[in-house]
Amino acid sequence: MSFAVAIVGRPNVGKSTLFNRLVGHKIAIVDDQPGVTRDRRRHDARLFDLEFEVIDTAGLEEGAAETLSGRMRTQTLTAVEEADMVLFLVDAKWGLTADDKTFADILRRADKPVVLVANKSESKDSDAGYYEAFRLGLGEPVPISAEHGEGMTDLRQAIVEAVGEDVAYAEGGKTFEARVNVTVHDDEFEDDDHEPEYDDSKPMQIAIVGRPNAGKSTLINQMVQEERLLTGPEAGITRDSISVDWEWQGRKIRLFDTAGMRRKARVQEKLEKMSVGDGLRAIRFAEVVIIVFDATISFEKQDLQIVDLIAREGRAPVIAFNKWDLIENRQEVLADLREKTTRLLPQIRGIRAVPISGQTGAGLDTLMKEVIATHKVWNKRISTAKLNRWLEMVTAHHPPPAVRGRRLKLKYMTQAKTRPPGFVISCTRPDAVPDSYQRYMVNALREDFDMPGVPIRMMLRGGDNPFAHKAKRKN
Template sequence: MSFTVAIVGRPNVGKSTLFNRLVGKKLALVDDTPGVTRDRRPGAAKLIDLRFTIIDTAGLEESSPETLQGRMWAQTRAAIDEADVTLFVVDAKAGLTPADQTLAEMLRKSGKPVVLVANKSEARGSDGGFYDAFTLGLGEPCPISAEHGQGMLDLRDAIVAAIGEERAFPEADEEAVTDVDVREPAGAAEDEEVEQEYDETKPLRIAVIGRPNAGKSTLINRFLGEDRLLTGPEAGITRDSISVEWQWRGRTIRMYDTAGMRKKARVQEKLEKLSVADSLRSIRFAELVIIVFDATIPFEKQDLHLVDLVAREGRAPVLAFNKWDLIEDPQAFLADLREKTERLLPQVRGIRAVPISGQTGYGLDRLMQSVVETDRVWNRRISTAKLNRWLESQQVQHPPPAVSGRRVKLKYMTQVKARPPAFMISCTRPEALPESYLRYLTNGLRNDFQMPGVPIRIHLRASENPFEGKKKKR
């Protein structure tokens, strides 16, 4: 992107609505409740012929630095320092407030270009608030409606005037395409018989999920080495799913911080429902998922539900037992955790679990190594010849049961896709094969082909009968 723009303003003036309008997607959560946005959220914006990076920020609420509002404001200040241009959004319908005056004074002192935006200008009675915006001393306000998309051409002209045409429209040879995902899509090259080598350099998309206050944001901040995400002792601070990018051993990692997910019965408020839905989208978009457990109270029912959710979505899960620095007898506690992991999570037998501390940084390198090893298994492909030899040996050791006096014959097996590994077995009477035998085959695949801790899919297909439908000749 050629330049960076930050959207600032007091709460509930329409910053996130404008952010969604510019990125062309409903990425940021939007609600009538003031103060929905807390972390700063970047996105790739498109405005007419402009391409730039946009940052959504929390609304200005003057408070002491120790409070949640104070930490939110620190995130907004970091976005202003990072940006080349600031969009100062005011509510033309409600008019100016002392918070607007305070923020305008701070933006003037920053010395960076500021575009004054009068949002909600389509409403009746907004003329008074629009003309009041001149008193802020930041030039002529740009009237827009972020909700309805009005005034976007005027906003484009104002941004170009603030940043300059040379910066707004770089030369064509400088516009390198960096956002194209060149990775092989899930399930690609399914017809190849050769077992492909694992690519150690391909970028990874990782979602970090868990119950509220499990330490997800603190963990990501420790990976980044900076206070990029808002943290604190309060439960449920994170609302939006924020993506950050960093390097681990020369490999690009895009990690998604998500809102804590409570039991479904306890999620009543609309805002929390939106946050959970955003977290679920992050899981579907990710390749691997780190489920953060609170080591002081591990294996709550909700923790098990989250692991099962990840397995059903087909993502590669890794467990992280956070707050390990609070455990008094680590060795005995670790042995107990291993026993419970094997007993309570049979659907992902062999799942990798790592004790960590996001506060001190303990175990983070081992966690990333486990993530890479799990991704290697998740991408594994097995040749058809090996699978059919294995299937024959499995039937010799444990033949399929006879149902209604007729035995089910397993004839042929092949891997139809990876990510997650999925296999197809051609057999007679697939509807009669019991689930217990499928679990037997799944466990055999895990043990014999070293595929622990990832979901495995086995699909059955009836073999074609060449004489079906033909009348018997007399």
């Protein structure tokens, strides 16, 4: 994109609503409660013929540097530094406050082009707030309604005047967002006998999930070597699903930080429900999902439910035992964690688990190597010839059981898709094949073809009966 625009203002003036309007999708969580947005979020935006990058920010609040509001303010000021221009939103319906005046002074000192925007101007009571905004000394305010899309033409003109036509219409290269499909589709292969090589040059999308206060945001900050996301001892700081671009050993990666997921029964507030829903969407868009466990209190019921959710969604999971720097008897604890991983997560046998410290960065290289290895398995393709030789061998070693005195016969096998690997077996009476025998087949397939730690889909399909139509005629 040719330039970047930061949206700033005090809490609840409509910054995230305008962000969603410019992006064209409801990406940022919007609620009447002030202070919903806490981290800064970047995304490609379009306003008529203008294409640019927009940055959503937390509400500007006064507070000591060590407090949550103080850390949120630091994130916002960082966004102002990164941007080429600033949209300063005020609430025309409510009027000016002391915070508006304080941060108008801050923006004047920032030496960046500023467009003053009077949001919520659709209200009948907005005229007084609009004219009051002139007192900030930032020029004529642009009256808009971010919720209803009013005033967008005037806003476009103000942006062009602020950055200049040379910048506004400069042709930029496509951003990372444009190069990566947001929705991950399952790959289909026309050639059944073709086993494609793994392409380690393609961008990858990784979601970081876990219980509240497990250290997800701290982990991402350590990866990108920047205080990109808001962190702290308070549980539940992250609310939106925030994406961060990163590069590891020359490979472009998009990391998604998500809100902590508590047990469903404990999630009562509307805002938390929206945050969890945003996290679930991030999981569905991701390729690999890193589940962050708190090594000091790991394998709680919610941890297991999160892993099971990821397996049902078909994503490639990797477990990170975080806060390893706080563990004393490390060999003993690690052996216990690995035993629990095998015993409590049988549905994803061989899932990779790595002890790390998001605070110090220990174990991150090992974690990423396991992420790449899991991604390779998730994309693995096995030729039809190999699968049918294997099917003949495995059924000879352990034949399917007889049901009601009739032996089941598995005839043919092929891989229908990858991401995750999915297989189709043609057989007689597919409804009669016991679940236990299907689990045996999946585990044998996982072991014989070296496919640990990813969900494997297996579908049984009955063969077409060429005489079925004759039987129907007789009836």
